[in-house]
Amino acid sequence: MIEQRHDLPSAAPGTQAHWLSLHFGTAGSGPKAVIQCALHADEVPGLLVGVHLRRELTRLERQGRIRGEIVLVPAANVLGAAQGLLGAAIGRFDLNTGVNYNRGYRHLTPELLRTLTGRLGSDAAANTAIIRQACADLLMAWTPTSPAEALKRSLQWLAVDADTVLDLHCDSQALMHLYAPTPWAETGAALGQCLGARVVLLAKESGDDPFDESVSRHWWELQEAFAAQHPIELGCFSTTVELRGEADVTHDLAEGDAQGLLAFLEQRGHLEPGSSAKAAAASRCDVLPLEGVDPLTSPCGGIVVFACALGDEVRAGQTVAEVIDPLTAESTPVCTKVDGVFFAHSKTRWALRGERIGKVAGAKAFRSGKLLSP
Ligand SMILES: [Zn+2]
Numbered sequence: 001m002i003e004q005r006h007d008l009p010s011a012a013p014g015t016q017a018h019w020l021s022l023h024f025g026t027a028g029s030g031p032k033a034v035i036q037c038a039l040h041a042d043e044v045p046g047l048l049v050g051v052h053l054r055r056e057l058t059r060l061e062r063q064g065r066i067r068g069e070i071v072l073v074p075a076a077n078v079l080g081a082a083q084g085l086l087g088a089a090i091g092r093f094d095l096n097t098g099v100n101y102n103r104g105y106r107h108l109t110p111e112l113l114r115t116l117t118g119r120l121g122s123d124a125a126a127n128t129a130i131i132r133q134a135c136a137d138l139l140m141a142w143t144p145t146s147p148a149e150a151l152k153r154s155l156q157w158l159a160v161d162a163d164t165v166l167d168l169h170c171d172s173q174a175l176m177h178l179y180a181p182t183p184w185a186e187t188g189a190a191l192g193q194c195l196g197a198r199v200v201l202l203a204k205e206s207g208d209d210p211f212d213e214s215v216s217r218h219w220w221e222l223q224e225a226f227a228a229q230h231p232i233e234l235g236c237f238s239t240t241v242e243l244r245g246e247a248d249v250t251h252d253l254a255e256g257d258a259q260g261l262l263a264f265l266e267q268r269g270h271l272e273p274g275s276s277a278k279a280a281a282a283s284r285c286d287v288l289p290l291e292g293v294d295p296l297t298s299p300c301g302g303i304v305v306f307a308c309a310l311g312d313e314v315r316a317g318q319t320v321a322e323v324i325d326p327l328t329a330e331s332t333p334v335c336t337k338v339d340g341v342f343f344a345h346s347k348t349r350w351a352l353r354g355e356r357i358g359k360v361a362g363a364k365a366f367r368s369g370k371l372l373s374p
Pocket of ligand 1: 040043102169170
């Protein structure tokens, strides 16, 4: 294993942050996978999965079972990890700007269309190599203005030439679920099975340029743009894995999730067969459009009492929660607009008017525009 240190520019005199990437196997000798833990720094389940993955990848490397290179970023967001506000960890947003650490990555397609014209040929594999180099060059030309931007640039650069990118997050309180690109629906379903996920949510563009899309989206966009002229592969499967809820941090869960991720990597050809990685037991996993998720919004402030449990299958119009005004004891129902599965809700039981308090995944696309939480 080779450990690489990535220094970030100093935010103020006397301060310096860096992050680490752990490289298992041999770069350039086969496929590349990147597994990134806790880009939202306060989403701890991924950090513990990383600890278990590090031990297993060390063993697999010793046994000569890694094909190409597997990179583990054990703590992706060292900037967010140091942020707190009045006793609460703040790892989702840069406190200086309010910008989400998982938004604002570079959408590479417009620049690629300009720089690739005249450089692609009739060999798909050769085109893949050219496209990957062009992506790396574009990211090197991005001059970050802050440590947070420098972090984003370096994370995107590390993953942009990978075949498989697994970005490990968690929800507030939730069942295991994934976000995956629509053109990779089958692969997303396979990962969902390995992890025992309840739903896989598909989109081609979620809005605001999250990390996972920044390393995969340009492949299908270039495919569409150059369809009649050059063969272009889908060079990267990337996904955001939501490892249940924030408090789901136990060795048993992390060990099982690490095994599920490795079983998937073996299926994808990143490990020699027979790695002994164990996928989750077979369970129901629905593959659904992200445009079909109903974000339940609190109609007023008050006490949140859920009427349904995570995993319940609900019908359009059904009350999923009530919000109670403690001054009047008046109860206001929160109903879902879709038939689907109630798979995530907030961990707190006090809501403000307009706050998102839960999610129901339905089969029919009905939303458009920005599809992710802020
Ligand atoms: Zn997250």
